[in-house]
Amino acid sequence: MLNGIVVKTYNSYYYIQSGSKIVTCNLRGRFKKERFSLLVGDEVIYTMTGPNKGVIEKILPRRSMLKRPMVANVDQVVLTFAAVNPDIKPALVDRFLVIAELSELEIIMCINKTDLADAETVTNLAQHYELIGYRVLSIAAKTGMGIDNLRSLLHDKISVFAGPSGTGKSTILNAIQPGLELTTGEVSHKIGRGKHTTRFAELLPLAGGGFVVDTPGFSFTEFTDINEAHLMHCFPEIAKVAPECKFSTCLHYKEPQCAVKQAVAAGRIHAARYQSYLEILAEIRENKKGY
Numbered sequence: 001m002l003n004g005i006v007v008k009t010y011n012s013y014y015y016i017q018s019g020s021k022i023v024t025c026n027l028r029g030r031f032k033k034e035r036f037s038l039l040v041g042d043e044v045i046y047t048m049t050g051p052n053k054g055v056i057e058k059i060l061p062r063r064s065m066l067k068r069p070m071v072a073n074v075d076q077v078v079l080t081f082a083a084v085n086p087d088i089k090p091a092l093v094d095r096f097l098v099i100a101e102l103s104e105l106e107i108i109m110c111i112n113k114t115d116l117a118d119a120e121t122v123t124n125l126a127q128h129y130e131l132i133g134y135r136v137l138s139i140a141a142k143t144g145m146g147i148d149n150l151r152s153l154l155h156d157k158i159s160v161f162a163g164p165s166g167t168g169k170s171t172i173l174n175a176i177q178p179g180l181e182l183t184t185g186e187v188s189h190k191i192g193r194g195k196h197t198t199r200f201a202e203l204l205p206l207a208g209g210g211f212v213v214d215t216p217g218f219s220f221t222e223f224t225d226i227n228e229a230h231l232m233h234c235f236p237e238i239a240k241v242a243p244e245c246k247f248s249t250c251l252h253y254k255e256p257q258c259a260v261k262q263a264v265a266a267g268r269i270h271a272a273r274y275q276s277y278l279e280i281l282a283e284i285r286e287n288k289k290g291y
């Protein structure tokens, strides 16, 4: 019995990475009967049936599951923004943060292209998110600044990159390990992967251990899978204060004696973050009306 991780699926075959080798496996019939969908990222036990060929005997329990893209056992999301070009849009950052929080993965924020911005701008940006409690790395993929740091955070983990277009996701990956390229938005359009073609993500192995998902996560920022009451938990600084609100059902909107609104007025919660919260709350309500 051997242990491995599914790095790719293709035509009912599963490519299992075990140490440094790849074994092509299929599933025992009983799994097919159970209609179990084995995902990239799943850990399995297999036996060899020939040179580089095997059969999957057992699927180990999943630690996590990311829906977009569908990958099991992802540990963390690296949210990439650019200090400039394209300039950081705080409201867009907040939307990405909410979706990342929904996935319940560890979040690493990367502020890239710091070579193009002045030091003070970068420090202020980083501080804004650090104060909320996020881990922020200021990097420049082009010059290599901060890349060693990021590489060490990816070690032995399964990581997915996400962030607006043009912020440097592919460049960062290439700086971390030349040749390890993300399948970017543009590329997938070029080869015609429309929304009707199923496409499964793959895991790209990192030289020192760990994997990166080959396609960026959750780029469509719509809030369909979330309810109003849960939204505050995607804003750590709001969730922290919320228990002090007069009403336990407080959505921190029009309710009286709201500790969140008081914290905003006192400057303990950033007004722009609260604004993002209200905007997303309104969107969730709008979506609900459509049902």
Ligand SMILES: Nc1nc2c(ncn2[C@@H]2O[C@H](COP(=O)(O)OP(=O)(O)OP(=O)(O)O)[C@@H](O)[C@H]2O)c(=O)[nH]1
Residues within 6 Å of the ligand: 112, 113, 114, 115, 116, 139, 140, 141, 142, 143, 164, 165, 166, 167, 168, 169, 170, 171, 172, 182, 184, 185, 186
């Ligand atoms: N000056 C500077 N330019 C950078 C840096 N990182 C990336 N770029 C440039 O920014 C542009 C976009 O980089 P990509 O790596 O393609 O960005 P991406 O996030 O993968 O973009 P999408 O594929 O659209 O999602 C390219 O022209 C890169 O050369 C950096 O640290 N500094």
Ligand SMILES: [Zn+2]
Residues within 6 Å of the ligand: 242, 245, 246, 250, 251, 252, 253, 255, 257, 258, 259, 260, 261
């Ligand atoms: Zn409240």
